[in-house]
Amino acid sequence: MRILVLGADGYLGWPTALHLCAKGHDVVAVDNMVRRRWDRRCGTHSLVPIASMERRVDRWSELSGHRIDWRKIDLCDADAVTQLIRSTAPEAVVHFAEQRSAPYSMISRAHAVETQVNNVVGTLNLLFALRDHAPDCHLVKLGTMGEYGTPNIDIEEGFIDITHNGRTDRLPFPKQPGSMYHLSKVHDSHNIAFTCRIWGLRATDLNQGVVYGASTPETALHRDLATRFDYDGIWGTVLNRFCVQAAIGQPLSVHGKGGQTRGFLDIRDTVACVELACLNPPDAAEFRVFNQFTEQFSILDLANRVHDARAAHGLKTEIVHQPNPRVELEGHYYNAKHQHLLDLGLHPHALAETLIEDVIHTVERHASRVRPHTLVTAVDWRKGGEVYRSTEPASTAALEIEDAVDDRVAAPAL
Numbered sequence: 337m338r339i340l341v342l343g344a345d346g347y348l349g350w351p352t353a354l355h356l357c358a359k360g361h362d363v364v365a366v367d368n369m370v371r372r373r374w375d376r377r378c379g380t381h382s383l384v385p386i387a388s389m390e391r392r393v394d395r396w397s398e399l400s401g402h403r404i405d406w407r408k409i410d411l412c413d414a415d416a417v418t419q420l421i422r423s424t425a426p427e428a429v430v431h432f433a434e435q436r437s438a439p440y441s442m443i444s445r446a447h448a449v450e451t452q453v454n455n456v457v458g459t460l461n462l463l464f465a466l467r468d469h470a471p472d473c474h475l476v477k478l479g480t481m482g483e484y485g486t487p488n489i490d491i492e493e494g495f496i497d498i499t500h501n502g503r504t505d506r507l508p509f510p511k512q513p514g515s516m517y518h519l520s521k522v523h524d525s526h527n528i529a530f531t532c533r534i535w536g537l538r539a540t541d542l543n544q545g546v547v548y549g550a551s552t553p554e555t556a557l558h559r560d561l562a563t564r565f566d567y568d569g570i571w572g573t574v575l576n577r578f579c580v581q582a583a584i585g586q587p588l589s590v591h592g593k594g595g596q597t598r599g600f601l602d603i604r605d606t607v608a609c610v611e612l613a614c615l616n617p618p619d620a621a622e623f624r625v626f627n628q629f630t631e632q633f634s635i636l637d638l639a640n641r642v643h644d645a646r647a648a649h650g651l652k653t654e655i656v657h658q659p660n661p662r663v664e665l666e667g668h669y670y671n672a673k674h675q676h677l678l679d680l681g682l683h684p685h686a687l688a689e690t691l692i693e694d695v696i697h698t699v700e701r702h703a704s705r706v707r708p709h710t711l712v713t714a715v716d717w718r719k720g721g722e723v724y725r726s727t728e729p730a731s732t733a734a735l736e737i738e739d740a741v742d743d744r745v746a747a748p749a750l
């Protein structure tokens with residue numbers, strides 16, 4: 337298939353582009369490199385060094401004999417997106433290209449606005465370009481399990497049958513997102529569902545859980561093919577953070593009681609799920625939702641898993657319960673369905689001690705790069721927060737962000 341991968345410089349986009357290319361698909365990789373700029377602004381970085389896109393693509397070509405077509409494009413530039421879709425005529429578009437950090441979106445008004453403008457406008461530009469230039473193309477959009485929140489009932493895959501006052505209908509599952517970022521995904525889902533209904537587009541919303549892991553078979557082939565690995569309090573996801581904390585002998589930072597339960601998956605399953613979705617498109621005008629995770633754990637379960645993996649080697653790991661910077665339930669019912677991708681043939685990787693050890697070994701190889709002050713969680717859901725550039729006055733950093741946001745809000749060609 338001819339597949340566009342949007343957000344191809346990212347943690348998940350790059351391994352997905354490689355995986356799809358390795359499977360024989362014709363891949364066009366797109367990114368505007370904004371994530372590397374956000375890192376500079378936040379004082380954060382990928383623990384694992386990452387090569388430039390040009391170098392990655394050349395190295396992959398040399399090792400595999402397959403060329404990925406790399407293009408630097410901002411999804412908020414409507415003309416560029418239209419030209420991209422018209423010139424490539426894709427059969428599927430895999431859309432990872434969003435601001436994906438919940439803490440980043442809660443730092444300040446400017447960060448919330450930037451997140452929602454970037455994500456919602458980028459996706460809208462894409463939807464209009466698909467309508468006009470590739471109406472049969474299958475949009476595979478990365479959503480998130482956090483769109484549902486933590487209701488006191490089973491979570492279905494996108495839709496629920498409701499009987500109300502004696503009448504029954506199949507309706508979108510209620511959404512109770514937990515951050516300005518998660519809200520942006522809900523807005524996207526509504527926009528995509530609307531365009532399937534009105535214009536007959538076809539789309540799969542992949543409501544993905546929290547991803548863990550540092551590599552896939554393709555990224556492990558050469559250091560130039562490595563994908564990013566975030567561990568700080570803004571971009572790092574929980575299990576990856578726990579592995580870094582364990583590796584450098586810091587306590588594992590459980591927020592509050594740790595009874596928060598989420599769906600999780602291995603990065604190798606992310607790339608497999610995306611290919612399965614591409615190979616099995618929905619009908620025209622169908623808006624389909626898959627819950628993309630393989631196992632559910634509470635945060636305390638995860639901390640204990642990391643603790644036990646270390647203890648098996650005689651190493652001691654402390655677990656601390658920090659005051660929770662987020663507003664979220666710390667103990668709740670959670671039972672989310674995730675059958676559709678299994679039905680399409682997914683063979684999940686269960687979270688094993690060996691994987692935890694592998695990630696910790698990866699971290700240990702790069703331990704000298706860890707910036708310990710960025711492990712601290714600096715964003716509070718009630719009060720906002722700061723980026724990590726402690727050497728510069730906060731006001732300067734804040735101004736830079738305001739400028740950048742103003743640019744980006746003005747940027748979309750309306």
Ligand code: NAD
Binds near residue numbers: 342409454
């Ligand atoms: P990431 O930040 O590593 O990568 C996102 C990429 O998108 C970056 O390279 C960035 O430069 C690019 N991008 C952002 N805005 C863009 C724009 N306007 N135009 C072009 N490129 C743009 O994030 P990730 O962890 O790889 O996540 C990818 C997607 O998967 C996101 O949509 C995220 O919401 C979703 N997701 C991630 C996880 C996870 O645990 N990492 C879990 C569930 C869902």
Ligand code: USQ
Binds near residue numbers: 480574
């Ligand atoms: N948590 C801790 N300690 C930490 C970090 C996090 O206890 O040091 C807790 C959080 O309070 C939260 C849970 O772990 O309850 C998950 O937090 P996270 O930072 O790992 O993940 P989250 O903010 O939900 O976001 C990540 C990705 C996002 C994706 C989402 C999937 O960054 O792009 O959409 O996972 S989901 O959570 O299913 O919505």
